[in-house]
Amino acid sequence: MKKLALLGASGHGKVVADIAICGGWQDIVFYDDAWPQRQENGAWRVVGDTSLLLQHIKDFDGVLVSIGDCETRWHKHLELKAIGALLVTLIHPKACISSAARLGLGSVVMPGSVVNVDASMGEACIVNTGATIDHDCVLGDAVHVSPGAHLSGNVTVGDGSWIGLGALVKQGVVIGKGVIVGAGSVVLGPVADGKTVIGTPARELTKYQG
Numbered sequence: 001m002k003k004l005a006l007l008g009a010s011g012h013g014k015v016v017a018d019i020a021i022c023g024g025w026q027d028i029v030f031y032d033d034a035w036p037q038r039q040e041n042g043a044w045r046v047v048g049d050t051s052l053l054l055q056h057i058k059d060f061d062g063v064l065v066s067i068g069d070c071e072t073r074w075h076k077h078l079e080l081k082a083i084g085a086l087l088v089t090l091i092h093p094k095a096c097i098s099s100a101a102r103l104g105l106g107s108v109v110m111p112g113s114v115v116n117v118d119a120s121m122g123e124a125c126i127v128n129t130g131a132t133i134d135h136d137c138v139l140g141d142a143v144h145v146s147p148g149a150h151l152s153g154n155v156t157v158g159d160g161s162w163i164g165l166g167a168l169v170k171q172g173v174v175i176g177k178g179v180i181v182g183a184g185s186v187v188l189g190p191v192a193d194g195k196t197v198i199g200t201p202a203r204e205l206t207k208y209q210g
Helices: 011-022 050-055 070-082
Strands: 003-007 027-031 044-048 062-065 196-198
Touching: 003 011, 003 050, 011 027, 027 050, 044 050, 050 070, 062 070
Parallel strands: 003 027, 003 062, 027 044
Antiparallel strands: none
């Protein structure tokens, strides 16, 4: 029986577990740093925290970090990778992935999403429900493309960036590292590292919005 450990018992984690079932994983358990207060995540057990997972990592045929926050997910991914954990990539059978696309270790691709020809993504990425990554896009590590967001061809997204719900990114745009693109925003030009942009067209969010 194939055993999978998921680190991060949240709503996102439940979706990841459901994808794992579709991929043939029979025994799935969660670990979460809210344990022992948190004992279950929907239909699945929460059996320990990160330290316990590290102690029992050899008991599993695969492990994946099921945390939505990009920075936390990347930190936990590296922690598991450092001890030689068998990190896996999960793809829902109703996602459409080009045979010429490249997906990094520890990534998740959710139902209804599309990753087109010669697109590539780094490790620990999320392509969420109904999102599209068009041809020749390049996503760095720990990128999260939210539900219904669409990247046109040749878009580059830097490490740890979060593309919000329903956002649109014009072809050829370069988005830096650690960027947040607000829900429903339309990105027509480059975004520098660490910026938050919102609106149509997307503009930098400042502390004071007059």
